[in-house]
Amino acid sequence: MIKGTEQKIKDAALTVFIQKGFANCTSREIAREAGMNVALVNYYFRSKSKLFAIIFESVMQDFLKSMVQVFQSNLPFREKIRLLIEREFEFLSQNPEIPNFVLNELSRNPKSIENLLPVLHMVTESGVFDEAKKLQSQGDMRPMDLVQVTLLIMSNCQYPFMAAPLMKVIHGIDETDYKNHLTVHKTHAVTMVLGYLFPNDHSSNHA
Secondary structure, eight states: OOOOHHHHHHHHHHHHHHHHTTTTOOHHHHHHHHTSOHHHHHHHHSSHHHHHHHHHHHHHHHHHHHHHHHHTSSSOHHHHHHHHHHHHHHHHHHOTTHHHHHHHHHHHOGGGGGGGHHHHHHHHHTTHHHHHHHHHHTTSSOOOOHHHHHHHHHHHHHHHHHTHHHHHHHHTOOHHHHHHHHHHHHHHHHHHHHHHHOTTOGGGGGO
């Protein structure tokens, strides 16, 4: 499939933004990465800020919509958590720089989250939080604040990718070795999270 000019610019911009951050790169560098002149980049996207906003929202929406799809499914809640973790690992394995990219942008411009509110509301409206509270009230799920549940899942999924440079130095391993460890960690993450959230479900210990 031959990419159009606009998509080539977006792909190049994402590469440059991840490598250098918003503040430390120029439209000229994006144009160079895309193999075209800066006038063409500005013709399609008007400014670096506009281009960045489009890419940031696109990256976040792709991932958030995948989450919503899981939450709206008819799967048992426990299986939704399993699938969520597996999908997050799959997404981050293909886009390992995304967690740092997102956090850096939110630190630089906290208001950038506002454009994602419609998708974030879809997560809330999916009923996943109500489903968790019901299971907790029935004694089927550990009674803990849902903020803590979210932190438990996110920390086990996202931090391993964010910590990759540090971990490779500490343990003296290369990129290939670390990717293999991430594959193993995904299994551990599923087992640990499910086992902790559903301590009475013995199948959680064999996820």
